[in-house]
Amino acid sequence: MLRFATLVTELDQTNSTLAKVEALCRFLSEASDPDKLWMMALFSHRRPRRGVSSTLLRTWAADRANLPDWLIEEAYHIVGDLAETLAFILPPASNPPQEQGLAPWMEQVKALASLDEPDKQASVLRAWDQLDKTTCFVYHKLITGGFRLGVSQQLLVQALARHTGLEPNAVAHRLMGDWSPDTTDFHSLLFADDQADNLSRPYPFFLAYPLDNEPDALGNPAEWQAEWKWDGIRSQYIRRGGQGFLWSRGEELITDRFPELQPLQKALPDGTVIDGELLPFRDGQPLPFSLLQTRIGRKTLSKKQLKEAPCLILAYDLLEWRGEDIRQKPLSERRELLAALVAATGLPDCLRLSETVRADSWQDLARARLAARDQQAEGLMLKRLDSAYETGRRRGDWWKWKVDPLSIDAVMIYAQRGHGRRANLYTDYTFAVWHEGQLVPFAKAYSGLTDAEIVQVDAWVKQHTLDRFGPVRAVEPQLVFEIGFEGINRSPRHKSGVALRFPRILRWRQDKPAAEADQLSALLKLVE
Numbered sequence: 001m002l003r004f005a006t007l008v009t010e011l012d013q014t015n016s017t018l019a020k021v022e023a024l025c026r027f028l029s030e031a032s033d034p035d036k037l038w039m040m041a042l043f044s045h046r047r048p049r050r051g052v053s054s055t056l057l058r059t060w061a062a063d064r065a066n067l068p069d070w071l072i073e074e075a076y077h078i079v080g081d082l083a084e085t086l087a088f089i090l091p092p093a094s095n096p097p098q099e100q101g102l103a104p105w106m107e108q109v110k111a112l113a114s115l116d117e118p119d120k121q122a123s124v125l126r127a128w129d130q131l132d133k134t135t136c137f138v139y140h141k142l143i144t145g146g147f148r149l150g151v152s153q154q155l156l157v158q159a160l161a162r163h164t165g166l167e168p169n170a171v172a173h174r175l176m177g178d179w180s181p182d183t184t185d186f187h188s189l190l191f192a193d194d195q196a197d198n199l200s201r202p203y204p205f206f207l208a209y210p211l212d213n214e215p216d217a218l219g220n221p222a223e224w225q226a227e228w229k230w231d232g233i234r235s236q237y238i239r240r241g242g243q244g245f246l247w248s249r250g251e252e253l254i255t256d257r258f259p260e261l262q263p264l265q266k267a268l269p270d271g272t273v274i275d276g277e278l279l280p281f282r283d284g285q286p287l288p289f290s291l292l293q294t295r296i297g298r299k300t301l302s303k304k305q306l307k308e309a310p311c312l313i314l315a316y317d318l319l320e321w322r323g324e325d326i327r328q329k330p331l332s333e334r335r336e337l338l339a340a341l342v343a344a345t346g347l348p349d350c351l352r353l354s355e356t357v358r359a360d361s362w363q364d365l366a367r368a369r370l371a372a373r374d375q376q377a378e379g380l381m382l383k384r385l386d387s388a389y390e391t392g393r394r395r396g397d398w399w400k401w402k403v404d405p406l407s408i409d410a411v412m413i414y415a416q417r418g419h420g421r422r423a424n425l426y427t428d429y430t431f432a433v434w435h436e437g438q439l440v441p442f443a444k445a446y447s448g449l450t451d452a453e454i455v456q457v458d459a460w461v462k463q464h465t466l467d468r469f470g471p472v473r474a475v476e477p478q479l480v481f482e483i484g485f486e487g488i489n490r491s492p493r494h495k496s497g498v499a500l501r502f503p504r505i506l507r508w509r510q511d512k513p514a515a516e517a518d519q520l521s522a523l524l525k526l527v528e
Helices: 002-012 017-030 033-043 054-065 069-079 082-089 102-112 117-130 133-144 153-164 168-174 186-191 289-293 303-308 331-345 362-370 451-463 520-527
Strands: 224-230 233-240 243-248 272-282 311-321 351-353 377-384 398-402 406-417 426-435 438-445 465-469 472-475 480-485 487-490 498-501 504-508
Touching (some): 002 033, 002 133, 033 102, 054 069, 054 117, 069 082, 102 117, 102 133, 153 168, 168 186, 224 331, 224 398, 233 311, 272 331, 272 351, 331 351, 406 438, 406 520, 426 451, 426 480, 426 520, 438 480, 438 498, 487 520
Antiparallel strands (some): 233 272, 406 426, 487 498
C-alpha cells in the first residue's frame, strides 16, 4: 500500500507526461503481479463498489479525532477534498505494520460492502491504526469510490508497453472490455490468446481533435470524408461467437438496455465489429439527446419509453470483418465494406450508414456545417480517406468541426468553492436570467475563465456576499457572463423550465451591466 501511495503522490505532484510514465514504470518493476493488476484496474476506472458512506466516515473520524462535526465540515469546505480532510484530522497511526501490498488492502476494501455497520466501523478503525497520512488519504479515496487522478489511458498504455515489451495498440486493446481483478490475472489479461479469453472485448476508440481554425490547411477536400457529428452515445456493436454485444465509449456493456437492437445478433455475420453512434431515431430523423437521457442508466424499460425514444446505430466504421482486424486498412476500404454490410443487413430500424456530406470545396462544407443543428447534429467530422483506425485521440487524420455554441448573457447569483487545487477559490457559479423583473436561475458552470480571472472573481465574491448557505454564497447580482452551451430543452424539473447541455463560461462581460443581461424568453426561443 505504501508503494502505491508513493505512486499516487508522484503522479499528483507533476504535470510532466514523461515523469508520470517513469513513475508508473517504477511501480510496475517493483510491485507483485496482483498489485500491478489492481493498479491497472484503479487507473482504468474499475473500482469496487462503494463500501462506506461519507456520512459514516465523517462520524467515525470526528469521534476518533475528538472534534465536533461542524469543525470537520468547515475544514472540508476549506480543503475541498473529504479524503484529504479526514487524513489531516486523524491522530497518528498507533500500530503501523510492515508494508502490505495493494492487493491485500483492496480485498479489505471490497469486503466492506458486505459488512454490517459495526463491522464496517471496526475494519476502518483497524486501518486507521495502521496507515500514515499519505496512505490514509489513498485508503479514503478507495473506500469512498472517489479515486480519480490525472492518469490517462494513454499514459497507462505507454507504461505497460514499456514494462511488458508489447505493442501499445495491443496493450490498449487488452485493457478494454469486461474484466476485473476478480476475473483475471496480470499475465492472462495481457498475454492470453485474443479472442479465446473475451469474445465481447471492444477495440479502443479512435477520437478526433477539435478543429479550431478553418480547414483550408488540411489540403485537397477530395482527400477527406465529411459526415455529420451526431449527439448520441459513441458505441461499438460486436458480433462474435454467435453473440451480440453493445459497448459504450465509457467501456460500459449496455446490450440489455437497448433490446430493439437484438435483431442485429442474428443478422450480422460472425466476427463483425461496427463503430457508430447510438441515437434515438424515428421517422427517418434523429431525435434530441434529451430523449436518450431518459433511457441512460435504466435497466428496465417500459413500452412507453421504447416507443418515445427508439434507438438505432448510425454506423461510422468497420473495425473487424469476418474475424479479421481491419483497422489498418484505409478508411475508404473500410467504408466500402461497411456500406455493403449495412445494405445486406436490411434492418434500418437497428442499423443505418452514417450520411456523408458531399462538397466540392471547403467553402461548401462550411455552409453545410452551418445547417448542422437543423439535422440535430453538432457539426461535421472530417476524416482522411486513407487513414487507419488508430487508438485514442490523435492529431492529423480525424477532426471534429463543431458549430459555434449557443450562448446567452447571464448574471451570477451564487458562488461556491471548487475542489482539489481550487478548494480555496470560488470557482463554481450559478447563473440567472431576467423574467418579469426577477432573476431566475437556469445553469451552473465552473469552466471557461482564465486563472487570473478566477482570482479576480474570487476576490469580488468575498467582498460582495449577501448571504451564506453552507458552502454557497449568495452574491450581489452584478457580474455578467456569456454562457455557452451545446443544446437546450424544456425541463419541468428546473425553475427556469429549461435544461442546458454542457454549459460553460465563454467570457466575462465586464462591459455589460446586470440590467442588460438576457431574458428567460430568449432561452425559450432557443428551445423552439
